[in-house]
Amino acid sequence: MSNDEELFFGADDEPVKDESESSSVEDAAASDKASAEEPEKEEAVSEDEDEEDEDEEEESSAGSEATNELEARYMSLYAEYDNYRRRTQKEKDNLYADAIASVTKEFLTLVDNLDRAVDGAKKSDENSLEKIIQGMELLGRQAQDTLTKIGVEEITAERGTKFDPNLHDAMMHIDDEELGEQEIAMVFAKGYKYKDRVIRHAQVQVAN
Structure with missing residues (x-):
């Protein structure tokens, strides 16, 4: 019996089981099992990715709606502020115009009397100087009374x-x-x- 044959037979000439052959069978079985599990894992990963994509789309949609709502509120507030600014500016302009008109009205009589005094001075002679002075003094008092009337x-x-x-x-x-x-x-x-x-x-x- 050769040396190689002695490896497979014992003292009683019974065949000895080849360990390398057994290991190969186990490896093949494990490989088949792993191959069978891979599609399941890939399918599970694909489902998880789909769920994540759906969640991201929902979050993106919710964020877009919130942004649109904020923009709408901002535009509404801006429109209200612009209307308020225009209204208050118009009120200020009206108040200023009313004040100018009121003060001017008080001085119109003084302006009329001043015009009359100038016309009278042009027509007067040298002996009317005293009357001109009296007229100017009267205009001065009238101007002072007008200022007092408007609170100055x-x-x-x-x-x-x-x-x-x-x-x-x-x-x-x-x-x-x-x-x-x-x-x-x-x-x-x-x-x-x-x-x-x-x-x-x-x-x-x-x-x-």
């Missing part, structure tokens, strides 16, 4: 009055022994205010 007050600024930078504008400084420190020496132009708002500061000369 003259700012107090007389010689000896204490200088107030909130009401007066110092145009010059001089030394004057008759006046105290920071007292008004002369008024160049009257100042006016409406309630607490200064329309024009009084232009003055300040002493010491």
Whole structure:
């Protein structure tokens, strides 16, 4: 008996099972099982991917709807704000126009009298100077009354009055022994205010 034959027979001449052959059979069976399971796994993976795609589509659709809703709300708010802005601007313009008309109306009588005074001065002779002066003084008082009527007050600024930078504008400084420190020496132009708002500061000369 050859050496190769002795590998397959024992002492009692019984054949010995080939382990490599058994292993090959098991490997083949495992391979067949794996091959059978692969389509099932691929099918399961495909189903999972389909479900994920559907979820993504639903999320995308929901996000798109939310975006459209926000855009619609934004456009609605913008339209409301634009209408409000236009309405308030129109109201402001109307208020301003009413204020201008009201003030102008109060001064029209003064303008008429000023025109009459100019016409009278042209027709008068040299001896009528006193009447012209009286007419101008009357116009000045009428102008002051008109300002008072619309709520405009003259700012107090007389010689000896204490200088107030909130009401007066110092145009010059001089030394004057008759006046105290920071007292008004002369008024160049009257100042006016409406309630607490200064329309024009009084232009003055300040002493010491």
